[in-house]
Each structure stands twice: as structure tokens, then as C-alpha cells.
Amino acid sequence: MIVSPDEDTISAISTPIGIGAMGIVRVSGPRALAIGARVLGKNLSKLEAKKAFYGFVRNPETGNLIDEVVFLIYHAPNSYTGEDMLEIFTHGGLVAPREVLGVLLRNGARLAERGEFARRGFLNNKMDLVKAQGIIDVVDARSQKALFTSVYRLKGEASETVVSLKKKLEHILISLEATVDFPEEVDEEEKVVTDLYRVAKEMETLLKGMETSRRLRQGLKVVIIGKTNVGKSSLYNALLQEERAIVTPFPGTTRDVLESQLEYEGYPVLIYDTAGIRTSSDEIETISISRTRQAVKGADLVLLVIDGSIPLEEEDEEFFYDLKEKGGLVILNKIDLPEKIDRKIILSYGFPLMETSALKGWGIENILKKVVEMAFLSNIDLMLTDREANYLEEVLKHIRGAVENLNTLDIVGHHLREGVSQLRKILGEEPILNLTEEIFKNFCVGK
Amino acid sequence: MVDYPIIVIGGGHAGIEAALASARLKVPTLLIAINLDNVGWTPCNPAIGGPGKAQLVKEIDALGGEMALLTDKTFTQIRMLNTSRGPAVRSLRSQIDRILYHREAKNALERTPQLSLLQGEVVDTSLVKKGRKKPIFRVTLRDGRNYLSQAVVLATGTYLKGVGRISSYSYPSGRGMEPPANYLSDSLRKLGLKLRRFNTGTTPRIDGRTIDREEMAIQPGEAGLKFSSLSPPVTREQLPSYLTYTTLETHQVVRDHLHLTASRSTDMVKVGPRYCPSIEEKMVWFPEKERHPVFLEPEGFTTVEYYVQGMNISLPAEIQLKILRTVPGMKKVEIIRPGYAIDYDLLDSLQLQPTLMVKNxxxxxxxxxxxxxxxxxxxxxxxxxxxINSALFVMGEEGFALKRDEAYIGVLVDDLTTKGVEEPYRMLTSRVEYRLSLRQDNADLRLTPLGRKLRLVSDERYKLYAKKVKEIEEIIAFLKGKRKKETSLYDYLKRPEVSLWKGGYSPAGVKERDILAISFTELLKYSPEVLEEVNTRVKYEGYISRENKRMADFREMENLLIPDLSEDTVIQGLSSLGAAMLKSRKPKSIGEFLRMPGVSPQDGLVLLDRIRKRKQL
Structure with missing residues (x-):
């Protein structure tokens, strides 16, 4: 189906993921500027078109900063798509463009289909067919390949999981349609309900695979926490094997949250170094502290650093709340110095304890090994591109929608149709299942 | 100059509605039927409605048609199917008295001014004068009489070269024991029409005095239901149907005689409806099923005959009897009329426009x-x-077509004219993309304004429609204005446990405090129909508005019109299938083009580009 320019506002990342110092996120459609205004906190319609502006993308609900950006606006019809458009230039890497896209999607934009920007441009007379076709072909080729590789990557049990999920949903849908179209001869309602519950449960398992998959795509977020001067930044640097954080013996040197990306045995890991939390009246430090809290909130797991060369303090123990919340490791640092800490108290919290000397580089590899083991433990069952993950999340939404509306099969049917068509897209099949055909194949119906 | 501006050939359900519609649009119409004593006959099961079909009946009614009224006047039983499965699939189904139905149908035709009836077999329809706007047709009867008209509606059902078959015995038949129309097919070919052949079948009719009702489950009707908003409440006593099942013994007897079935013992075509398999086909297609349901449906108030639903058959009559007698409750059954198969000529529906006029x-x-x-x-x-369209054609007005987002009728006609059919086509709710919006309960809200604009909807019907619209608005305003628990009643009603009123299709076990009409008694002055409509509208609002968005996308594609491209010999970039479809089927819009089999989205883009470039020339 050609996608027509319509009420929809679409958005997508236009630059290759994880490559380059900059990411471009595009938004197009009648609400592009309104949605942009929400996340940029500025009235965009008054700004001059095609001129670069500097700004901040924030989560409009919480006010949390997402990225520092440069953006351009375009007014219909003077844009690539012929619609109102917004282009946001974000920081590069894995995280920033995704998070900017994420906040746009949560605020009313829809993820663009393959080649949809080009199609809209064509439909709005912005380019001739040859050009549009060229663009669509490139986009299609790239995602076709991705589709192929992703299907290829769906290996063993996992591959069966997606294919069988689709088959199961299709079968439920066919049973449902046969039941409502031939109520006097077919009654599969009970089976529809029980099968649906079963599939919903399976889907949740699949979701766990999706979490692993997200970590693989976007990187595992590991946040280093601990009170001041325990050697968090030394650990951060040791992990990165480079001097990125400023390491000084003075407490509270790291005022902002630092982020770096590393790979350990091919697993992407994002390490965050945080400011040590101290009760302080320093205003800048207060801001730092709040940023630390935010980083911890978004963490997949935390590394709690404790200085082994001094006795355990109450301040150290407070961090165990975060550890309980997020899971992770206790890092006993400075083991190159005489040990003055009571290990029993630490061990009583029940978290794995790793010994290091960040300064001397002792035990660093063991930490990485352990982290990867913990975070990717649940097997790499599904490797998904963002687009596929997005489709799967949609599928899950529809399965939940179906389960919540079991007393009205017409609504269940609506959700199942949508869910099935998403799954068929992931697997590269025609999105529409020929229901009539399937009903006749599967049921002896009719009078 | 012409005898009748419009001639309708055939007095079945299509012919009746066609003739009534054109005559009601004040265009003199002649309906010709082979046997006027069988107008509006129901040669298969004596039932009207069911999922997909009920929606059609309500839509015909909303446009000002007759079927719903005829059904209400003559049903022996009526029920609501899918009651607990949601309003989008809820469907009325009725059993009708076939003798009464015929009588009422004929009476409706006779009561209609501008409508004349004629008995005879049409053997030829030819063009006396060609013309895009004012052609003249000559319709010839077998005895040589000729009638001239400006438009012809062909509604011949299974009559064209119909052959009835019971095993290897075959006989010329239109339906039942009536003569077929054996000459018309060739005359249609002369007009340039493409014909094909399908088959179908029906079940034996049995003597109700020879069945044991104790051994079957009884299926009673429900009080208080009817199809048409114009019908008065129906209070007559209803007749039950009965449900029984085939047994392994039944299956054995069928299997033992499979070679005798009409399609295996003769050269009959084998293009039958798969949703209506014969008992022979059921054995072949679903060998693992241990039993199949059999419904006994009364044929009327004044006859002992029952229709044996599920027992479509073309085995020899004595074998039919042997088979029926293996079914519980039918050990001593006697057959009055045996079941039979029938094959017949028909038109390839791809030759038609959405107005049902033949393209060429x-x-x-x-x-x-x-x-x-x-x-x-x-x-x-x-x-x-x-x-409607034959009348509009004669009056020189623009044609009338319903779209897939407007009505089940739109889906039906679009499927016929853009996708075509490979077997006899039956309406199903699962064929409808916008099922949550196109419901039987809002057929009048959707279509009555259109019928009114066509001048087909009577004042009485329109008043009922206007009243319903006004009352729905009143209730919605009321719900939005009143508050309960920090929210408007309107939003409160969206909670799954809350109902607008008690009765109808509220979920089982709904609590009194969750029924708004109990606390707000002013709601009780409205009819159940109106309350139910509001209930559905509020509860399904989110889903319906999402569907509306998809409908808008659909319309956008429908509105990208394809001009006459006949001077373009080659369109660069079209796939060969796309080009073939464009040439042979002449789609009117990009949307229609994209629905045709084998047409890819890229074909759509290529064509759009071509159209655009032409405009710039």
C-alpha cells in the first residue's frame, strides 16, 4: 500500500546507527512542529525555516534532559516531504538518537515505515518517480537485508518462537472468525480464550528475550555508584582503559555524569560514572546529585564501589538500596592498600563481591566478565533491529488489548488482526491474511 | 419510443429489489419472470439473515428496500446470533415461511406504481441502438413478443442453462422443478459478455410428521426482534427448529456411495461453494470429524415440510433416505423432495462496474x-x-456506488468487481475491513441519508431516522453534562463494568449500581435500540476513531482517480501483471487498482506518476 500524506506525523532516525559523531532524527507531518515544540520546549512556528537553532530535547513530562541538539524546521510545502518537517541533529552513538526518537514517538509521532519519507515526498510532488524509486529501493534493500539477517539470526528455538507465535495467533484469529461468522456450526470461543491466555504468557517470555535484544542493540547500561573518593572514576577509567574522567584525590571531582561505550567480547556496554553523593549546599553539586539519581534510574545494573582501605560507613550502606533495586555488584576497591573493612557486613547484603585495585588495574577484566555474564545470562535468543522490536512491541500491545477485551470477540478480532499483520511484516510476509480462505480450509462450515 | 425504460429479467430476490427500486424512483419498469407464482422463492434454506447477511438486510432496509419488511411479515422464527460477542458481529437470523414470503413479495411488486409484471421466458436481449447514454435494447420472449427498453437488469439467478442433478440423473432446471432459461446465455455472449459456470446444491425436504423431536435439541425463537425499523412489533407465535447430528454410520453410508455423487458420476462443473459443502464433500474434506450438525428448519406455518440444513446432497434419492435414517431422530423419516445439485451459467463479475453496469x-x-x-x-x-443505477442511467444521472468503508454492500460489490470470484461468493463479517464501524445496528444511520438523497427513502422511514439521530445526540449531551465520581457520565460509561441500561446485551452479572439508567431514570424514556446504540458508540469510541482514520486513508486512495489512459500504449515501469490489470479491468482509482490481484504498491506509484505527467502536458 502506498502511504498517503495524512494526519499522521512520522519520525525516524535518518543516519546509520552507531556510526558517526552525529545523529539526525527527522519528523514529518502536520503535527511535526507541534510535537517538536513539546520536546524542545520552544514555539517552533515562529522560527525561521531552514536555519539552524540550538536547543535541548527534554522529556516534557519530567523535564529531564535527553540531549543537547541543533535543529532545523521546514514549512510545507518547502521540504523534502512537502509537509511540515523538523530535523534534529543529536549527539552520535547508540543512545542519543534513539532516545530523541523515543521521546518524539511518545509525544505523538509514529515510527516511519520503510521509505515513507520518500513516498510522501513523491506523493506531494516533491520529486519525480525515478528519484523517489531510487530512494525507496535503497531503503528497501537495506531493510530487506536486515530482514534477511534478522530472520537468519532468529536461530534455533527463538526462530521457532516467532514463527510459532505468528501461527498460534493466526490460528486463534481464524477460530474466532469462524466462530463469529458461523456461530451455529462452530463454537471455538472457549478455545480462543484459553489459547489467547497461553499466547499472552509466551509473549511475556519473548519480551525477556527482547530485553536482552535491546541491550545488545543499544548497549547495557552500567552505572558506577558509591560515596565520594572511593575510586569510582579510577574504576571508570580502568574499565575504559583510558583517561577520560578526571581522577583527583579530592572528593567530589566528578560533577557530571560521564558516559562511555565499550565492548567486551562483542557485547556493547555503556558505562556511566556518577558524582559521589554527599550532603552538600553547593548548588552545582546538588544538580550533579540529581543527575546521578537519574542515571541510576535508567541503569540495567549498578556497580557499587566501596573503599576497602577504610572502615565501612553509613554513607556506603545507603547505596545498597540502589543495588537492591537494580541488581549488580559490590566492587571492593583499593585492595592494594591494607584492608580495614569488615567484609562480613558487605557480604551479608548478599551481592557478589569483586576485588579490585582500579589504580593498579587489578581485577578489572573479572568485573567485565561478571557483568556480561549477569546481563546477558538469559541467552541471546532474539536479535532484533529497532524496527522489528517496534513491531513486536506493537504485537504485545495488541495481545494485551485482546486479553483485556475477552467479553467482546469483535474487539479481540480487531487486536488479533493487527497483531498478526505486524508479525507477518516481521517475517516478511504479506500483511493481510486471507481469512475467508483460511476459515474454509480449517472448518467445516456452512449449511 | 421504448415500451418500458427498464426491464428486469428475473423475479428472485435480486429482481424484486431491482424492480422495486427503479419503479420507486418513478421510472416505469417491467419485471419478467418465468413463473410469477414463484416470485421471491427460497429454493434453498428457508432462512434470512445470519452473520454478514443480516448486515446486508439491514442496509437494504436503510436504503429503502423491501427484504427486511418481507422477512418481518413472514418469519416463523427470529433470533440474535453472537449476542455476547460484541455489537460488530451481532447478527439477526430468521426462518421464514416460504409460501408467505413469496406471497408478500409478489404483493409488494403489485402494490408499486410504475411497476408491471409479465410472465415469460426471455430468450434474447440485443442492442437495437448502441449508445453511451441512450441505448435501446430489445428483449424477446420465447413466443416471439418483443419489448424495447433503455436499460436491462439481468437477475436470472441459477436459471441460465441450469441443470439439476441427482446422481447421474440430470434434467433441465432453473431451480426446483422449474424450467431453465436455455437460450439467453448465447444472446449474452453476442452482447460481448464473458460467461462461466458454477454449481451449487440443496438438501432434501422431509416430512415433519416422520421425525422424533424427542431425540433432538430444540431451538426456539426469541421475542421482540425484527429487521426493519418500519415494521410494527411482531408478536406472532414462532416455530422452533431442531438440532441433531450425523453419526459414524451416516458417514459410512455416504462413503460407500461417494462414486454416485453428481460431480463424480457426470461431467458437472466442480466450482461449488466451499462454505456450503455437500455431505459427500464433508466426508472428503473433513474425514477426521466424527459428527456434523444437522438442523431441521420448518418451511412454513402451513406445511409439514422441513429443510435438512447441513445435508446438501446429490446422491440417488434412495441413498439419501438411507443416509438420513442413520441420524438420531430420523430413523423413520420420509423424504418429500430429494436434495439435488445444480449447475448454471453466470457472468464473470469482473466485467461489471461498481454500479453493477456492464463496463462495455x-x-x-x-x-x-x-x-x-x-x-x-x-x-x-x-x-x-x-x-437504483438503472433508474439513474435512464434519468441521465450519475451512478450510485457504495464503498468498502460505507457498507457491507460496498464490500460485496467491490469484491465482485475488483477481485472477482472463484466460487459462489457469500458475505461474511470477516471480509469487512471496518467491521467495528459497519454494524447492523447503525445501518440506518449510515445509509438512510444516502437513500433519502436518492429519493428512495419514504418520509416515514426518514422521520424514524431523524428521531434516532436526535435522541442519540440528546443522550450523549446528557452523559457529557452529568458527573459521577469526579468524571463525566460519558467517560464513566467507558468502564467495562458499567452499562447504560439493563437488558439487551449488558455483560452477564452486571451490578445494579453500574447501570446508569437505574440511577438516571430519565434515560428510560428512550428505546432499547437507541440506548444500545449510544452504549456501543461510547464504549467503542477509541476503536472506532482509529478505524475512522484507516477509513480516511482508504478514501484518499479511492479519490486518486485514473483518467482514460487508452492512448498510452506502454507505461514505463509497470509490472506486466499491473499493466494487464490496468488494460483489462480499467480501474477507476489508484485504490481500486491496488486491490486487484497481482498489483504491487510500486505499480501504484508508477501509475500515479504517469497520471501526474499527463496533467502537466
Whole structure:
């Protein structure tokens, strides 16, 4: 189906993921500027078109900063798509463009289909067919390949999981349609309900695979926490094997949250170094502290650093709340110095304890090994591109929608149709299942 | 100059609606039927409605047609199916008295001014004068009489070269024991029409005095239901149907005689409806099933005959009897009329426009089973469309077509004219993309304004419609204005446990405090129908508005019109299938083009580009 320019506002990342110092996120459609205004906190319609502006993308609900950006606006019809458009230039890497896209999607934009920007441009007379076709072909080729590789990557049990999920949903849908179209001869309602519950449960398992998959795509977020001067930044640097954080013996040197990306045995890991939390009246430090809290909130797991060369303090123990919340490791640092800490108290919290000397580089590899083991433990069952993950999340939404509306099969049917068509897209099949055909194949119906 | 501006050939359900519609639009119409004593006959099961079909009947009614009224006057039983499965699939189903139905149908035709009836077999329809706007047709009867008309509606059902078959015994038949129309097919070919052949079948009729009702489950009707908003409440006593099942013994007898079935013992075509398999086919297609349901449906108030639903059969009559007698409750059954198969000529529906006019023969329309459908409701739905359009054609006005986002009728006609059919086509709710919006309960809200604009909807019907609209608005304003628990009643009603009123289809076990009409008694002055409509509208609002968005996308594609491209010999970049479809089927819009089999989205883009460049020239 050609996608027509319509009420929809679409958005997508236009630059290759994880490559380059900059990411471009595009938004197009009648609400592009309104949605942009929400996340940029500025009235965009008054700004001059095609001129670069500097700004901040924030989560409009919480006010949390997402990225520092440069953006351009375009007014219909003077844009690539012929619609109102917004282009946001974000920081590069894995995280920033995704998070900017994420906040746009949560605020009313829809993820663009393959080649949809080009199609809209064509439909709005912005380019001739040859050009549009060229663009669509490139986009299609790239995602076709991705589709192929992703299907290829769906290996063993996992591959069966997606294919069988689709088959199961299709079968439920066919049973449902046969039941409502031939109520006097077919009654599969009970089976529809029980099968649906079963599939919903399976889907949740699949979701766990999706979490692993997200970590693989976007990187595992590991946040280093601990009170001041325990050697968090030394650990951060040791992990990165480079001097990125400023390491000084003075407490509270790291005022902002630092982020770096590393790979350990091919697993992407994002390490965050945080400011040590101290009760302080320093205003800048207060801001730092709040940023630390935010980083911890978004963490997949935390590394709690404790200085082994001094006795355990109450301040150290407070961090165990975060550890309980997020899971992770206790890092006993400075083991190159005489040990003055009571290990029993630490061990009583029940978290794995790793010994290091960040300064001397002792035990660093063991930490990485352990982290990867913990975070990717649940097997790499599904490797998904963002687009596929997005489709799967949609599928899950529809399965939940179906389960919540079991007393009205017409609504269940609506959700199942949508869910099935998403799954068929992931697997590269025609999105529409020929229901009539399937009903006749599967049921002896009719009078 | 002409005898009748419009001639309708055939007095089945398509012919009836067609003739009534054109005559009601004040265009003098002649309906010709082979046997006027069988007008509106129901040669298969004596039932009207069911999922997909009920929606059609309500839509015909909303446009000002007759089927719903005839059904209400003559049903022996009525029920609501899918009551607990949601309003979008809830469907009325009725059993009708076939003798009464015929009588009422004929009476409706006779009461209609501008409508004349004639008995005879049409053997030829030819063009006396060609013309895009004012052609003249000559319709010839077997005895040589000729009638001239400006438009013809072909509604011949299964009559074209119909052959009835019971095993290897075959006989010329239109339906039942009536003569077929054996000459018309060739005359249609002369007009340039493409014909094909389908088959179908029906079940034996049995003597109700020879069945044991104790051994079957009884299926009673429900009080208080009717199809048409115009019908007065129906209070007559209803007749039950009965449910029993085939046994392994039944299956054995069928299997033992499979070689005798008509399709295996003769050269009959084998293009039958798969949703209506014969008992022989059921054995082959679903060998693992241990039993199949059998419904005994009364044929009327004044007859002992029962229709044996589920027992479509073309084995020899004595074998039919042997088979029936293996079914519980039918050990001593006697057959009055044996079941039979029938094959017949029909038109390839891809030759039709969405107005049901043949693309290459302006003024020539076709409706009903002759277009490849099955079912009285499907036939009637096409009948009213063809009738309206034949009248509009004669008056020189623009044609009337319903779209997929407007009505089940739109889906039906679009499937016929853009996708075509490979077997007799039956309407199903699962064929409808916008099922949550196109419901039987809002058929009047959707279509009555259109019927009114066509001048087909009477003042009485329109007043009822206007009242319903006004009351719905009143209730919604009331709900939005009142508050309960920090929220408007309107939003409160969206909670799954809350109902607007008690009765109808509220979920089982709904608590009194969750029924708004109990606390707000002012709601009780409205009819259940109106309350239910509001209930659905509020509860489904989110889903319906999402569907509306998809409908808008659909319309956008429908509105990208394709001009006459005949001077373009080659369009660069079109796939060969796309080019073939464009040439042979002449789609009117990009949307229609994209729905055709084998057409890819890229074909759509290529064509759009071509159209655009032409405009710039």
C-alpha cells in the first residue's frame, strides 16, 4: 500500500546507527512542529525555516534532559516531504538518537515505515518517480537485508518462537472468525480464550528475550555508584582503559555524569560514572546529585564501589538500596592498600563481591566478565533491529488489548488482526491474511 | 419510443429489489419472470439473515428496500446470533415461511406504481441502438413478443442453462422443478459478455410428521426482534427448529456411495461453494470429524415440510433416505423432495462496474447469483444497487456506488468487481475491513441519508431516522453534562463494568449500581435500540476513531482517480501483471487498482506518476 500524506506525523532516525559523531532524527507531518515544540520546549512556528537553532530535547513530562541538539524546521510545502518537517541533529552513538526518537514517538509521532519519507515526498510532488524509486529501493534493500539477517539470526528455538507465535495467533484469529461468522456450526470461543491466555504468557517470555535484544542493540547500561573518593572514576577509567574522567584525590571531582561505550567480547556496554553523593549546599553539586539519581534510574545494573582501605560507613550502606533495586555488584576497591573493612557486613547484603585495585588495574577484566555474564545470562535468543522490536512491541500491545477485551470477540478480532499483520511484516510476509480462505480450509462450515 | 425504460429479467430476490427500486424512483419498469407464482422463492434454506447477511438486510432496509419488511411479515422464527460477542458481529437470523414470503413479495411488486409484471421466458436481449447514454435494447420472449427498453437488469439467478442433478440423473432446471432459461446465455455472449459456470446444491425436504423431536435439541425463537425499523412489533407465535447430528454410520453410508455423487458420476462443473459443502464433500474434506450438525428448519406455518440444513446432497434419492435414517431422530423419516445439485451459467463479475453496469455495454446491468454470489441477501443487495443505477442511467444521472468503508454492500460489490470470484461468493463479517464501524445496528444511520438523497427513502422511514439521530445526540449531551465520581457520565460509561441500561446485551452479572439508567431514570424514556446504540458508540469510541482514520486513508486512495489512459500504449515501469490489470479491468482509482490481484504498491506509484505527467502536458 502506498502511504498517503495524512494526519499522521512520522519520525525516524535518518543516519546509520552507531556510526558517526552525529545523529539526525527527522519528523514529518502536520503535527511535526507541534510535537517538536513539546520536546524542545520552544514555539517552533515562529522560527525561521531552514536555519539552524540550538536547543535541548527534554522529556516534557519530567523535564529531564535527553540531549543537547541543533535543529532545523521546514514549512510545507518547502521540504523534502512537502509537509511540515523538523530535523534534529543529536549527539552520535547508540543512545542519543534513539532516545530523541523515543521521546518524539511518545509525544505523538509514529515510527516511519520503510521509505515513507520518500513516498510522501513523491506523493506531494516533491520529486519525480525515478528519484523517489531510487530512494525507496535503497531503503528497501537495506531493510530487506536486515530482514534477511534478522530472520537468519532468529536461530534455533527463538526462530521457532516467532514463527510459532505468528501461527498460534493466526490460528486463534481464524477460530474466532469462524466462530463469529458461523456461530451455529462452530463454537471455538472457549478455545480462543484459553489459547489467547497461553499466547499472552509466551509473549511475556519473548519480551525477556527482547530485553536482552535491546541491550545488545543499544548497549547495557552500567552505572558506577558509591560515596565520594572511593575510586569510582579510577574504576571508570580502568574499565575504559583510558583517561577520560578526571581522577583527583579530592572528593567530589566528578560533577557530571560521564558516559562511555565499550565492548567486551562483542557485547556493547555503556558505562556511566556518577558524582559521589554527599550532603552538600553547593548548588552545582546538588544538580550533579540529581543527575546521578537519574542515571541510576535508567541503569540495567549498578556497580557499587566501596573503599576497602577504610572502615565501612553509613554513607556506603545507603547505596545498597540502589543495588537492591537494580541488581549488580559490590566492587571492593583499593585492595592494594591494607584492608580495614569488615567484609562480613558487605557480604551479608548478599551481592557478589569483586576485588579490585582500579589504580593498579587489578581485577578489572573479572568485573567485565561478571557483568556480561549477569546481563546477558538469559541467552541471546532474539536479535532484533529497532524496527522489528517496534513491531513486536506493537504485537504485545495488541495481545494485551485482546486479553483485556475477552467479553467482546469483535474487539479481540480487531487486536488479533493487527497483531498478526505486524508479525507477518516481521517475517516478511504479506500483511493481510486471507481469512475467508483460511476459515474454509480449517472448518467445516456452512449449511 | 421504448415500451418500458427498464426491464428486469428475473423475479428472485435480486429482481424484486431491482424492480422495486427503479419503479420507486418513478421510472416505469417491467419485471419478467418465468413463473410469477414463484416470485421471491427460497429454493434453498428457508432462512434470512445470519452473520454478514443480516448486515446486508439491514442496509437494504436503510436504503429503502423491501427484504427486511418481507422477512418481518413472514418469519416463523427470529433470533440474535453472537449476542455476547460484541455489537460488530451481532447478527439477526430468521426462518421464514416460504409460501408467505413469496406471497408478500409478489404483493409488494403489485402494490408499486410504475411497476408491471409479465410472465415469460426471455430468450434474447440485443442492442437495437448502441449508445453511451441512450441505448435501446430489445428483449424477446420465447413466443416471439418483443419489448424495447433503455436499460436491462439481468437477475436470472441459477436459471441460465441450469441443470439439476441427482446422481447421474440430470434434467433441465432453473431451480426446483422449474424450467431453465436455455437460450439467453448465447444472446449474452453476442452482447460481448464473458460467461462461466458454477454449481451449487440443496438438501432434501422431509416430512415433519416422520421425525422424533424427542431425540433432538430444540431451538426456539426469541421475542421482540425484527429487521426493519418500519415494521410494527411482531408478536406472532414462532416455530422452533431442531438440532441433531450425523453419526459414524451416516458417514459410512455416504462413503460407500461417494462414486454416485453428481460431480463424480457426470461431467458437472466442480466450482461449488466451499462454505456450503455437500455431505459427500464433508466426508472428503473433513474425514477426521466424527459428527456434523444437522438442523431441521420448518418451511412454513402451513406445511409439514422441513429443510435438512447441513445435508446438501446429490446422491440417488434412495441413498439419501438411507443416509438420513442413520441420524438420531430420523430413523423413520420420509423424504418429500430429494436434495439435488445444480449447475448454471453466470457472468464473470469482473466485467461489471461498481454500479453493477456492464463496463462495455452501457445500460446493461446484472445482479444476484448470475454475478457469482450465493444467498438471497447477497442477491437482494445487488438488486437494489442495480435497480437504483438503472433508474439513474435512464434519468441521465450519475451512478450510485457504495464503498468498502460505507457498507457491507460496498464490500460485496467491490469484491465482485475488483477481485472477482472463484466460487459462489457469500458475505461474511470477516471480509469487512471496518467491521467495528459497519454494524447492523447503525445501518440506518449510515445509509438512510444516502437513500433519502436518492429519493428512495419514504418520509416515514426518514422521520424514524431523524428521531434516532436526535435522541442519540440528546443522550450523549446528557452523559457529557452529568458527573459521577469526579468524571463525566460519558467517560464513566467507558468502564467495562458499567452499562447504560439493563437488558439487551449488558455483560452477564452486571451490578445494579453500574447501570446508569437505574440511577438516571430519565434515560428510560428512550428505546432499547437507541440506548444500545449510544452504549456501543461510547464504549467503542477509541476503536472506532482509529478505524475512522484507516477509513480516511482508504478514501484518499479511492479519490486518486485514473483518467482514460487508452492512448498510452506502454507505461514505463509497470509490472506486466499491473499493466494487464490496468488494460483489462480499467480501474477507476489508484485504490481500486491496488486491490486487484497481482498489483504491487510500486505499480501504484508508477501509475500515479504517469497520471501526474499527463496533467502537466
Amino acid at each position: 455495454v452501457p445500460g446493461f446491468f446484472a445482479a444476484g447469483q448470475v454475478n457469482g454470489t450465493t444467498g438471497y441477501e447477497e442477491a437482494a443487495a445487488q438488486g437494489i444497487i442495480a435497480g
